[in-house]
Amino acid sequence: MYYISENVVPALELCCLNISMTDLILQTCDTFTTVKWLARHGLIANKLVCRTCRHPMCLQARGSNRDGYCWACSKCGRTKALRHGSFFVHSGLKLIQILEILYLWSSERPQVEISKQTGVSPRCLLNWYNCIRDVCARYLTDNPVEMGGHDRTVEIDETKLIERTNRRGKYKPGQWVLGMVELDTNIIMMVPVDEIDAATILPVIAQYVRAGTRIVTNRCQDYNALPQQELTNYGYTFVAPEDSINSMHEIWDLCKAKFRALKTNDNNFSSHLQEFLWRRRIKDNFFGNILYWIRHYYDVFNLVTFDF
Structure with missing residues (x-):
């Protein structure tokens, strides 16, 4: 079985993830290290089995692809997008750009500043902010508040x-x-x-x-x-x-x-x-916590096989 990353960080460790923007950029300095970082943190699939022939798929370099790589089956030749089933699937942005947006959103930076730093248009940035807030809304729905009671x-x-x-x-x-x-x-x-x-x-x-x-x-x-x-x-x-x-x-x-x-x-x-x-x-460590809930709601661990 082919794995992008040898180890996957346990989900709860994301809540304690303490990383600076500088370190994040260093750890995702090129396309492959970005892909490996995302797989290691459970945000994209780390392994895949071809649904057609049940053969393990592997990562294949593809320069024309927006991610530089795709999943490919060496037996039957089937391919699938690297980010299929993940939080990133419907975006045309580079993966590192989305990670930067997530980090800067977590830091509550002004949107004008984030747009300049990431090279993402204000309209596209607003769409991504809405996607992130959708995750926040799902968390609030699934974890309803109960307060008060006797002597409260x-x-x-x-x-x-x-x-x-x-x-x-x-x-x-x-x-x-x-x-x-x-x-x-x-x-x-x-x-x-x-x-x-x-x-x-x-x-x-x-x-x-x-x-x-x-x-x-x-x-x-x-x-x-x-x-x-x-x-x-x-x-x-x-x-x-x-x-x-x-x-x-x-x-x-x-x-x-x-x-x-x-x-x-x-x-x-x-x-x-x-x-x-x-x-x-959440109170603190917004970056680690938003990654945790993205991983929770976009469970790539159940994507061992894809429907073609």
Whole structure:
């Protein structure tokens, strides 16, 4: 059996991957070392068996190919793209360019700077950012937040994001967002909502906050004015905030600052919000962690054979 890399890094080690941009460039200095790096980290297939004749395939140099190599069967002559089934499959960019984009995205570099450094057009870069944010969104869907419970306190608050007036003086109303933070653990969740009346918000809270939770809100009187039977069903206790409690306001400040810097528009608001939540959940080493979840969702280890 032919292997691109003799060893494949265990998936969990990606979460601890600590590498500088300089070292990444040195380790992927040409086409083959880039291919080997990706195979070693489980991001492209490391081995392949021909589906037609069941013969092990090997890597074949192909100058006309965008990756410089393809999988080839020495017995029947079948070939397959090196990046088939991987996160990189639908892109015409070089693999090293995509790795650089992933690294610079992880470092939260300005998109203008990344476009210049990688030689990738702003439109193409935006498409790649959306692909990365799709991974963040899948992570959030597969790892839903649960907070609160008996003897636990959750602070909630609502705010409008991307509310602004454009250069022509036209007002854009922005998007209401419900924010929730568990005070002991700092677990947070943000959910776009159409309305912020208590009757609309309460079922949204119930998706993420366990029954029996003490909920701190500036609008506790609105929630306590709801029918008693409805409050009993959810099992929440709504109380006014103390002067020392302003956790959600601090998070709003961080979120709004990031959205202002990105100049986010209505079309990609949700994906930016998901990226913000992903970074808050992951906390650090964003490059290693985004590689881990790309590897998780694009499982090239199951690509021992290809359908031709």
